[in-house]
Amino acid sequence: MKYMDEYRDAAASRRFARAIRRITTQPWTLMEVCGGQTHAIIRFGVDTLLPPEISLLHGPGCPVCVTPIHLIDAAIALAARPEVIFTSFGDMLRVPGSHTDLLAAKARGGDVRMVYSPLDAVRLAQANPEREVVFFAVGFETTAPANAMAVYQAAAQNVTNFSLLVSHVLVPPAIEAILSAADCRVNGFLAAGHVCAVVGYEAYFPLAEQYRVPFVVTGFEPLDILQGVYMLVRQLEQGRAEVENQYARCVRREGNLPAQALVQQVFQVVPRQWRGIGEIAQSGLGLRPEYAAYDAVQRFHLAADITPEATDCRSGDVLQGRLKPHQCPAFGSRCTPEHPLGATMVSSEGACAAYYRYRSLQAETLAGAP
Amino acid sequence: MTDINLSCPVPLADDDTVLLAHGSGGKAMHRLLESVFLPAFSNPALAAAHDGAALTIAGGRLAFTTDSYVVRPLFFPGGDIGTLAVNGTVNDLAMCGARPLYLSTGFILEEGLPLQTLRQVVASMQAAANAAHVSIVTGDTKVVDRGKADGLFINTAGIGVLEHNRTIAPQAIQPGDAVILSGDVGRHGMAIMAAREGLAFEGALQSDCAPVAEEVLRLLAAGVDVHCLRDLTRGGLASALVELASASAHGIHIQEDAIPVMDTVRGACEILGIDPLYVANEGRFVAFVQADSAALALTTLGAAARQIGTVRGGAPARVTLASAIGATRVLDMLTGDPLPRIC
Numbered sequence: 026m027k028y029m030d031e032y033r034d035a036a037a038s039r040r041f042a043r044a045i046r047r048i049t050t051q052p053w054t055l056m057e058v059c060g061g062q063t064h065a066i067i068r069f070g071v072d073t074l075l076p077p078e079i080s081l082l083h084g085p086g087c088p089v090c091v092t093p094i095h096l097i098d099a100a101i102a103l104a105a106r107p108e109v110i111f112t113s114f115g116d117m118l119r120v121p122g123s124h125t126d127l128l129a130a131k132a133r134g135g136d137v138r139m140v141y142s143p144l145d146a147v148r149l150a151q152a153n154p155e156r157e158v159v160f161f162a163v164g165f166e167t168t169a170p171a172n173a174m175a176v177y178q179a180a181a182q183n184v185t186n187f188s189l190l191v192s193h194v195l196v197p198p199a200i201e202a203i204l205s206a207a208d209c210r211v212n213g214f215l216a217a218g219h220v221c222a223v224v225g226y227e228a229y230f231p232l233a234e235q236y237r238v239p240f241v242v243t244g245f246e247p248l249d250i251l252q253g254v255y256m257l258v259r260q261l262e263q264g265r266a267e268v269e270n271q272y273a274r275c276v277r278r279e280g281n282l283p284a285q286a287l288v289q290q291v292f293q294v295v296p297r298q299w300r301g302i303g304e305i306a307q308s309g310l311g312l313r314p315e316y317a318a319y320d321a322v323q324r325f326h327l328a329a330d331i332t333p334e335a336t337d338c339r340s341g342d343v344l345q346g347r348l349k350p351h352q353c354p355a356f357g358s359r360c361t362p363e364h365p366l367g368a369t370m371v372s373s374e375g376a377c378a379a380y381y382r383y384r385s386l387q388a389e390t391l392a393g394a395p
Numbered sequence: 396m397t398d399i400n401l402s403c404p405v406p407l408a409d410d411d412t413v414l415l416a417h418g419s420g421g422k423a424m425h426r427l428l429e430s431v432f433l434p435a436f437s438n439p440a441l442a443a444a445h446d447g448a449a450l451t452i453a454g455g456r457l458a459f460t461t462d463s464y465v466v467r468p469l470f471f472p473g474g475d476i477g478t479l480a481v482n483g484t485v486n487d488l489a490m491c492g493a494r495p496l497y498l499s500t501g502f503i504l505e506e507g508l509p510l511q512t513l514r515q516v517v518a519s520m521q522a523a524a525n526a527a528h529v530s531i532v533t534g535d536t537k538v539v540d541r542g543k544a545d546g547l548f549i550n551t552a553g554i555g556v557l558e559h560n561r562t563i564a565p566q567a568i569q570p571g572d573a574v575i576l577s578g579d580v581g582r583h584g585m586a587i588m589a590a591r592e593g594l595a596f597e598g599a600l601q602s603d604c605a606p607v608a609e610e611v612l613r614l615l616a617a618g619v620d621v622h623c624l625r626d627l628t629r630g631g632l633a634s635a636l637v638e639l640a641s642a643s644a645h646g647i648h649i650q651e652d653a654i655p656v657m658d659t660v661r662g663a664c665e666i667l668g669i670d671p672l673y674v675a676n677e678g679r680f681v682a683f684v685q686a687d688s689a690a691l692a693l694t695t696l697g698a699a700a701r702q703i704g705t706v707r708g709g710a711p712a713r714v715t716l717a718s719a720i721g722a723t724r725v726l727d728m729l730t731g732d733p734l735p736r737i738c
Contacts, residue, residue: 029665035652038720070722141592247720383724 032246033069041251042074045258052078053261054210055254056203056346058196059217060087060375061245067379069247075254082210082346083379085199085302086217088164089116089372090344092192093298097122099327100190103159104135106325110153112146113161115139120368143175143189150179150187159321162189167219169193169310170284173291176312176319188321193310194297196220197228202305203345204236211346213257215243215250218272225280229268237266244272291316300368301341340367343376350380357381413508418538431510432534435517436524440497440532448532450497454556458493460484461552469512469546471590473582473602476549477519479677482606483628484553485527489608490624490680492563492615493555495527500551501535505544516547527606529553559615565642567622570708573689574647575682577610578603578699579655580632584674585663598659605678610696617695620685627679633672633726635681636714647714649704672716673729 031037057063063083066072072081085091101122104111111127118127118139131137136156140146143160150158162172172189179187196217203209216229221242229240239260243253253271260267270276288310297309312320321327337355342348350356350369360366362381369375416423433441440448464480474482481498488495500520504513524531531551561567582603589600607626614621623643625635632654640647656664656671664671683706684692693700714726 029661033719035720068724069718069720070724071720073722074720139592141594382727 028246032244032248034248038071038074038247038251041248041255045079045251045255046076048255048262049076049078049258050262052080053212053258054080054082055213055215055257056082056084056211057215057243057250058084058086058200059220059245060090060372060379061219062086062215062217062243062250063376064379065245065247066250067383070383071247071250074251079254079258083343083349083376084203084214084346085299085344086165086196086220087344087369087372087375088168088192088194089120090340090368090375091194091299091302092117092120092163092368093300094122095298096190096192097126098124099322100159100161101125101127101130101135102327103190103321103325104130104137105133106157108155108157110136110138110149110156110158111161112138112140112149112158114141114163116372117161117163119362119365119371121365121371143172144178147175147179147182147184147187150184151182154186156186157324158187159325160187160189162191162193164192165194165196165217165220166224166288167217167222169288169292170223170281173287176291176316177287179319180316185318188319188324189312190321191311192297193292194299195294195308195310197232198305198308199299199302200229201232202302202308204232204238206345208347211238213239213241213261215253215257216240216268218242218244218249218276221270221272221276221280223281223284225278225285226268226270226276227278233266233268239266240268242268242270242272242276244275299344301338301344303341338367340369340377343369350377353377411510413504413506413510413513413538415506415538415540417504418536424536427536431514431517432536435514435521436500436531436534438530438532440530441534448497448499450532450554452496452554452556454558456557458488458491458555458557459552460487460491461550462487463548463550465545465548466587467545468587468590469516471602472586472599474604474677475516475519476547477516478523478604480549480551481520481523481527481529481531482604482677484551485523485529485606485608486626486678486680488553488555489606489611490563490626491555491557492559492561492611492621492624493557494612495529495553495555495606495608498524498529498531498551498553499533499535500531500549502537503544503548503550504536504538505546506538506541508546513547516549523606527608561615561621563621563624565623565639568639568643568645568683568706569622569685570645570706571686572622572683572706573686573692573702574636574649574704574706575684575689575692575696576632576654576701576703577607577680577682577696578678579657579660580627580676580679581656581660581664581671581674583677584631585660585669585671587675588667588669589663594663596659596663598662600659600663603676603678607678607680611680611682613695614682614684614692617691618688619682619692619695620688621682621692622685623683625681627676627681629675630729631671631673631675632679632681633670633714634729637726637728639681639683640712640714643706644712645709646707646712647704648707648717649714650717652719653701653703655699655701672726
């Protein structure tokens, strides 16, 4: 089976779209949490196949977007140090801090390098013993195991010139924050498939029960999303609030146990600042005290100031599903990928970037849509 | 005693790396010309050893173009900076509908570049020139200090002759024109990315770097009514179409599932979160032809070519793409460099 062909099949997509239309009898507001799902929806136009009663809200599942601005500033400051090789996934390089971004820091002479794996950063540290290698450890639960492995291996191999600048965030606390907001309009959630592949989906059962909201663990191809929507609408139409798994080819209820064990060994749950949203308790991961030597904040004595966001950036509202990107007054005018006001316009998983890339020229017609 | 760095001003006779002296116009430079450039690019014009080449060109209209090449790494699967430097300029001439004839080449060499590397690049250039039936008739060499030029940079300029009276340009594009794509897309950019980042994919990725002049001349000789040609380099197929929609002030509609992409390229793009429509190519072009010429164009170009869309008249001058699952989206110009996803 070739997943990309099978899960993007036009005929199958239309059948699912028809099936969703058949069972939908009233308006429902659904939220997909993961930025990767947002992009797939917009890129393939999945939302245009849904009946008008279904509206999709885009959630805060873009770790790049929610990394606090002071950490971006800290990253830029580290990159400017001559002894530092600052490594990161590509996405973080163009996210704006208070004044500039990492790519500009690179242009000004900072040694900023894009890597595809945190283990590459460890290898870089081994190859350059006279330099300090820092890796920007950004992500949800999905990337935590690889980052934990990097620290674990660095410790095992006695690599002392390597550290992580950590900005890990957890999904369930973010969902709970959205559900407990007074103006929450979300009827059901498409849960992030790859996060669940790592941590499983046990955490959603108490949320489903407490808030009477269904969850469907969903994948990333158009057919995954359509099937996920179908399963969610079916639950809502039947008055159920349960947790179901659409992405069964990839996700088990208990998740990936060895990965979880490694993460628990290296990281602990800490409070985290979410850019545009504020602090959410117990919503992040930080290095355990026994791995403090690998924590860039402690290693480089970085200040922990909270920097206020630019006032005209509405990322926070977009991330919580209160605003669609094209409804933001700065969208496409003062805020574009070339000169973004906030992270949601830059990151490949940011809702604003998705709308701009795939929909901007239709924004004038979308402006009237809910 | 202070540390004195003695450097003898007289260059060593047996150079195995490029030295600053090689760019100075003196004996070292002449040695470089005679031992590296002239034997590779041998032709009467170059042998005249004059400041410029005097050429006799039959026919009235000329096409003229230039491009500079700064690719990193210098050598990649499917080619090197030399093959790019020749084919890139040959293809720009072909996009005017011209028969490419003569190239100039300017080298900016970094002090310390191994001469063996230079010889390999030069040999590649001559091989590419032979394959494209062009001669490299004049050139220049400069050397800059270590650290100032990433190995080497090459500029080539090219002259070709227009053997027809057509206007082949964005302004000639008309509503109803068929958009023909000469082959599968995304190979070059992904091959470079894989080579640069040290990524190994199953089913190795090779650049599609090749001259397209012969294909274009066949199209014209067959009588296909060609309105516009564009080769798909940086920014990929999508950027070329967006530029042409804007330049011609017409809308263009294309079908995503008509665009051929090799499985290896598609897989590499999926893993890295890159859209193959925006990936660079070096041996592919789009042709806008009169609607009733489309079938002949496809037969002439062969099995790899496809009709991927049509031109819709007038405003809005956008490129719309019908996705594989049937929804339509608008294609925009690429922003910055494609950055891979993080999770």
